[in-house]
Amino acid sequence: MNRLKKILDRKSFSKEDIITMLSLTSDHDIDLICKKANAVLLDHIGSGIYLRGLIEFSNICSCDCYYCGLRKSNKDFERYILKKNDIIAIAINAAKKGFASIVLQSGEIQNEKFTEFVADCVNKIKQITKSDSLPDGLGITLCCGEQSNDVYAKWFDAGAHRYLLRIESSDRKLFEKFHPPGQSYRSRYECLKSLKSIGYQTGTGVIIGLPGQTVDHLTEDIIFFRDMDIDMLGMGPYIHHNNTPLSDYKALWEKNRNDTFLMSMKMIAVSRIVLKDVNIAATTALDAIEVNGRELGVSFGANVLMPLLTPENHRAGYKLYEGKTIIDNIAEDTATFAQKMHEKFERIVIFDKWGDAPHYFNNKIGR
Numbered sequence: 001m002n003r004l005k006k007i008l009d010r011k012s013f014s015k016e017d018i019i020t021m022l023s024l025t026s027d028h029d030i031d032l033i034c035k036k037a038n039a040v041l042l043d044h045i046g047s048g049i050y051l052r053g054l055i056e057f058s059n060i061c062s063c064d065c066y067y068c069g070l071r072k073s074n075k076d077f078e079r080y081i082l083k084k085n086d087i088i089a090i091a092i093n094a095a096k097k098g099f100a101s102i103v104l105q106s107g108e109i110q111n112e113k114f115t116e117f118v119a120d121c122v123n124k125i126k127q128i129t130k131s132d133s134l135p136d137g138l139g140i141t142l143c144c145g146e147q148s149n150d151v152y153a154k155w156f157d158a159g160a161h162r163y164l165l166r167i168e169s170s171d172r173k174l175f176e177k178f179h180p181p182g183q184s185y186r187s188r189y190e191c192l193k194s195l196k197s198i199g200y201q202t203g204t205g206v207i208i209g210l211p212g213q214t215v216d217h218l219t220e221d222i223i224f225f226r227d228m229d230i231d232m233l234g235m236g237p238y239i240h241h242n243n244t245p246l247s248d249y250k251a252l253w254e255k256n257r258n259d260t261f262l263m264s265m266k267m268i269a270v271s272r273i274v275l276k277d278v279n280i281a282a283t284t285a286l287d288a289i290e291v292n293g294r295e296l297g298v299s300f301g302a303n304v305l306m307p308l309l310t311p312e313n314h315r316a317g318y319k320l321y322e323g324k325t326i327i328d329n330i331a332e333d334t335a336t337f338a339q340k341m342h343e344k345f346e347r348i349v350i351f352d353k354w355g356d357a358p359h360y361f362n363n364k365i366g367r
């Protein structure tokens with residue numbers, strides 16, 4: 001398809017170009033965007049895969065998102081928050097294993113006690129994990145939902161330097177369809193602005209395959225990432241959960257499963273082609289709908305993996321959706337995984353380096 005080749009040769013892309021790329025269905029065309037995404041990755045970042053050990057330290061949540069198993073109205077499971085010393089011990093162990101960065105993720109809790117708790121964890125982890133190979137300690141990404149500017153600033157001052165907050169959908173109407181009236185699109189958007197102005201390397205993302213979502217919505221999502229000048233992306237497929245208001249969509253979800261996975265791959269590749277120097281994660285949800293889903297995500301242009309370091313007895317409790325990874329082979333044996341990535345895709349897993357997105361530094365002037 002000559003038209004596709006012409007599009008792929010461009011440096012910048014129109015809305016129509018993005019729609020065309022996301023609408024491709026033939027193996028041949030999808031292979032072309034996959035190859036292009038890999039070429040862009042090599043040009044702008046390199047072949048390295050960076051690891052962020054994921055610690056899901058609490059499933060307590062004050063939100064009621066219609067797709068999420070942790071929503072506050074789901075009373076069907078036990079809530080937990082890990083002890084500070086346990087979180088710090090996991091982080092120390094991660095650093096010993098060669099992880100240079102961690103993600104501290106939780107449900108959304110907005111109170112002073114939680115703010116202090118997170119600040120103290122971050123502070124202590126930064127101090128304790130300083131070493132010759134990590135002179136500034138572990139790189140810490142936070143993913144604790146919407147907070148005030150002051151809270152974000154406090155956590156930044158404590159030493160967290162990246163923050164993930166998915167916009168979930170950049171279309172206000174679609175956002176409102178999947179969130180209760182108290183949770184507003186505007187407020188999420190303002191949080192992202194606030195994170196950027198504080199100086200965080202800022203990550204966002206969307207859920208792919210939400211009922212009613214179209215190629216046009218996903219195209220606008222990529223344009224949103226570009227216009228918001230985001231540094232990191234974490235997108236994943238929508239996955240059914242039995243105890244949510246979306247449970248009625250189970251049959252439709254099953255029916256669309258393969259298409260949703262393919263669209264997730266296309267979203268990674270096209271985001272890489274359009275955004276170029278941002279970090280893109282191959283998220284855990286990919287593994288829940290396809291064997292080796294994360295690996296395939298990496299092969300389509302992602303460069304970050306988040307192996308699960310949550311203690312085993314709490315993994316089942318952090319159930320965002322059905323079939324979530326509980327045994328994480330990547331976390332258990334990163335060395336074997338690194339070898340596999342090299343043999344299969346000529347990609348190198350990088351230990352002992354934070355692996356920040358070049359985009360943050362390339363665009364910092366003028367922020």
Ligand code: SAH
Pocket residue numbers: 067068069105106107108143144145146164165166168206207236237238239240241285320321
């Ligand atoms: N409280 C934090 C972390 C939320 S969990 C925050 O608000 O950022 C991390 C992500 O899981 C969410 O942003 C959401 O996009 C995703 N998620 C939740 N339920 C899901 C589901 N059923 N299928 C796929 N992804 C889901």
